[in-house]
Amino acid sequence: MNCCHYYQFIPGNEQVFSADVTRIRYGCGVLKELGQEARALGIKRAAVYTDSRIRSLPLFDEAVAALRAEGIEAVIYDEVRVEPTDVSFKEAARFAKSGAFDGFISIGGGSVIDTAKAANLYSSCEGDFMDYVNAPIGRGLVVSGPLRPHLACPTTAGTGSESTGIAVFDLLEMKSKTGISSRALLPDRGIVDPRWTESLPATVMAATGFDAISHALEALTAKPFTSRPSPENISGRPMPQGANPFSDTLCRESLRQAGKYLVRAVNDRADHEARHAMMYAATLAGVGFGNAGCHLPHAMSYPVSGRVEHYRPEGYPGVEPICPHGMSVIVNAPAAYRFTAPGCPERHAEGAELLGADTHDTVAAEAGAVLAGHIEEMMQATGVPNGIGGVGFTEEAVDGLAEAASAQQRLLLVAPVSVDQADLRNLYRNALSYW
Numbered sequence: 198m199n200c201c202h203y204y205q206f207i208p209g210n211e212q213v214f215s216a217d218v219t220r221i222r223y224g225c226g227v228l229k230e231l232g233q234e235a236r237a238l239g240i241k242r243a244a245v246y247t248d249s250r251i252r253s254l255p256l257f258d259e260a261v262a263a264l265r266a267e268g269i270e271a272v273i274y275d276e277v278r279v280e281p282t283d284v285s286f287k288e289a290a291r292f293a294k295s296g297a298f299d300g301f302i303s304i305g306g307g308s309v310i311d312t313a314k315a316a317n318l319y320s321s322c323e324g325d326f327m328d329y330v331n332a333p334i335g336r337g338l339v340v341s342g343p344l345r346p347h348l349a350c351p352t353t354a355g356t357g358s359e360s361t362g363i364a365v366f367d368l369l370e371m372k373s374k375t376g377i378s379s380r381a382l383l384p385d386r387g388i389v390d391p392r393w394t395e396s397l398p399a400t401v402m403a404a405t406g407f408d409a410i411s412h413a414l415e416a417l418t419a420k421p422f423t424s425r426p427s428p429e430n431i432s433g434r435p436m437p438q439g440a441n442p443f444s445d446t447l448c449r450e451s452l453r454q455a456g457k458y459l460v461r462a463v464n465d466r467a468d469h470e471a472r473h474a475m476m477y478a479a480t481l482a483g484v485g486f487g488n489a490g491c492h493l494p495h496a497m498s499y500p501v502s503g504r505v506e507h508y509r510p511e512g513y514p515g516v517e518p519i520c521p522h523g524m525s526v527i528v529n530a531p532a533a534y535r536f537t538a539p540g541c542p543e544r545h546a547e548g549a550e551l552l553g554a555d556t557h558d559t560v561a562a563e564a565g566a567v568l569a570g571h572i573e574e575m576m577q578a579t580g581v582p583n584g585i586g587g588v589g590f591t592e593e594a595v596d597g598l599a600e601a602a603s604a605q606q607r608l609l610l611v612a613p614v615s616v617d618q619a620d621l622r623n624l625y626r627n628a629l630s631y632w
């Protein structure tokens with residue numbers, strides 16, 4: 198199989214793709230340059246967003262010392278909620294409004310970086326909270342005007358939030374996640390120091406690593422950007438623009454690295470080579486999916502993390518039940534890829550091969566099963582729960598999950614096959630357990 202013909206130029210359809218990239222500074226020790234980077238952006242008084250676990254780590258002190266060494270006043274907000282909600286976004290925005298800050302620093306995983314994006318937005322722009330939330334759940338208004346500078350320092354190897362203009366949260370009244378999407382939310386710098394991975398609990402390494410893998414797979418298998426009509430105005434070009442040659446290149450290398458290193462990185466905390474490699478894989482995938490979009494596994498994940506009732510994974514702070522983002526993605530992923538494979542079987546087979554599966558004799562009809570089977574093997578090798586049943590869902594939850602997932606049209610529209618609510622019910626049934 199090959200996929201040389203994925204981008205077919207059709208008269209009237211899109212022929213242009215965007216490459217919106219955060220300026221990334223990558224490498225062990227780069228945190229020491231945080232102050233210089235912030236000062237170069239004109240920051241004198243920074244709101245520093247983090248959570249209580251990260252605040253207790255020596256690398257956090259190193260980052261704050263780097264800011265203060267450049268004469269930057271760093272005021273710390275360490276109450277970011279893991280898996281943020283509309284309520285926690287609003288609290289973080291109140292802190293931003295009250296402090297007369299001229300810049301934002303986020304030091305944490307996706308929850309922290311997304312919270313800083315939202316705090317920056319809602320303390321800079323007028324309007325109601327739902328104005329900027331993705332339609333049709335919110336009003337999906339365009340963010341007008343630039344926000345204040347934001348330097349994002351990811352501490353997990355997975356979310357890629359430093360490279361995207363997306364902030365995801367649980368909308369409590371809907372019991373599902375949704376998000377805010379705007380190129381204006383793209384951080385000005387990604388300060389990516391792989392040393393953070395050395396202290397990650399195994400469960401966090403697994404959840405975030407699988408999130409990165411699914412970012413790369415979903416971007417690689419998204420509908421091609423050439424399948425959309427050409428926009429009349431540049432503002433009509435969506436951020437989830439579909440697979441394109443730029444995102445393909447990044448996602449392929451990300452999958453190659455993650456296939457080689459994820460299992461090692463989860464199972465051996467001392468394997469710094471593997472853990473650092475996963476930080477690089479996640480960075481590549483973040484830029485890749487930020488310029489293509491995610492689809493079915495992410496759409497299915499949001500109601501799962503929004504409705505979890507009893508599951509409490511090891512290694513996460515707090516006492517409330519949660520299904521961490523990456524975990525909620527990967528427990529749905531095998532069922533999702535079996536379903537989407539007929540849309541572009543050659544790309545599903547390629548994804549499996551890049552992750553390390555033997556695809557020598559794989560024919561198109563088997564591509565989804567081969568990719569899903571390989572992911573299931575990786576899940577078992579890293580102690581990830583067995584499907585959505587493994588995080589507490591039963592057959593009775595399926596209808597509600599499917600109804601909530603069908604609202605994620607922004608994601609579902611990028612899937613390589615069409616998905617309706619009846620499909621989603623079958624998909625969740627198939628995702629209850631895999632082995």
Ligand SMILES: [Fe+2]
Pocket residue numbers: 356408412495522526
């Ligand atoms: Fe994700």
